[in-house]
Amino acid sequence: MLSRTAGSGYHGRVTESRKRVLLAKPRGYCAGVDRAVQTVEEALKLYGAPVYVRKQIVHNKHVVTTLEAAGAIFVEENEEVPEGSTVVFSAHGVAPEVHEQARERNLKAIDATCPLVTKVHQEAKRYAADDYDILLIGHEGHEEVIGTAGEAPAHIQLVDGPDDVANVTVRDPAKVVWLSQTTLSVDETLETVARLKTRLPLLQSPPSDDICYATSNRQQVVKQIAPECDVVIVVGSTNSSNSVRLVEVALGAGARSGHLVDYASEIQDEWLEGATTVGVSSGASVPDDLVMDVLAYLAGRGFGEVTEFTTAEERLTFSLPKELRRDMKAAASR
Helix, strand or coil: CCCCCCCCCCCCCCCCCCCEEEEEECCCCCHHHHHHHHHHHHHHHHHCCCEEEECCCCCCHHHHHHHHHHCEEEECCHHHCCCCCEEEECCCCCCHHHHHHHHHCCCEEEECCCHHHHHHHHHHHHHHHCCCEEEEECCCCCHHHHHHHCCCCCCEEEECCHHHHHHCCCCCCCCEEEEECCCCCHHHHHHHHHHHHHHCCCCECCCCCCCCHHHHHHHHHHHHHHHHCCEEEEECCCCCHHHHHHHHHHHHCCCCCEEEECCHHHCCHHHHCCCCEEEEEECCCCCHHHHHHHHHHHHCCCCCEEEEEECCCCCCCCCCCHHHHHHHHHHHCC
């Protein structure tokens, strides 16, 4: 089973060396990722291999390869799934047409969309029903953006960062609202909204923040430690939006350098030359054992003093998808 510890701490040996590590907490798995990974694990136990997964269940290389070894088959589209088979939709969400395609192919679809992404989908549907123009702040081509835009394509236009604001056109400046991808840079999103409001003073905001708690929390703690760090190492994959943002946040907050790695073996020793303080964090789709591997690597190079810097405690959990819970309950009663 994939480790789901997202803040267990590191009980390393404290040395007298000047070299030290500032370990960010919160880091690693968020509730939505935990739910999505567990969904695939439980589906494999319940239905047996193979279980098909549309897109990467979460954006992490290690998680995907581990689930593949357990019998998950990752595909790009429903057409690649044999008719009548089980398919899991990723944590990033899908457009309504993807559900329809699954029904047409008689697939057993299990929707592992993060509930916080589902919230944005519901907002999009609600504002579209009221005939609003919806400005969706996010990165073009990201799976979450594609899924949200698919809820109301006639009403949604993408705003890909502050520099894209000049391209926005709306039908009625009094009926426009902004929504956002859940894994963006908090600061960049606020800047984008500020620029939009300069152009559209009556722009409405969503009823609650669309950027998820885990993204915000991970960015906040990295902001706190970055000014003291010569180097910040973020564990995460290059296609993980929230992991990439953590490196950007670290550099913006004063870290002298920042690097994204999937594994400790990718760290280059020259990154550590002349460094005395290294910050370590991880994206919201990263198992904590990969972070522990990084700490072991750093300890082997003299960075044996580890201080965990905590800015928030995360206790949120999500129940498994209803389709899976129903089948698990039925299986348990046999």
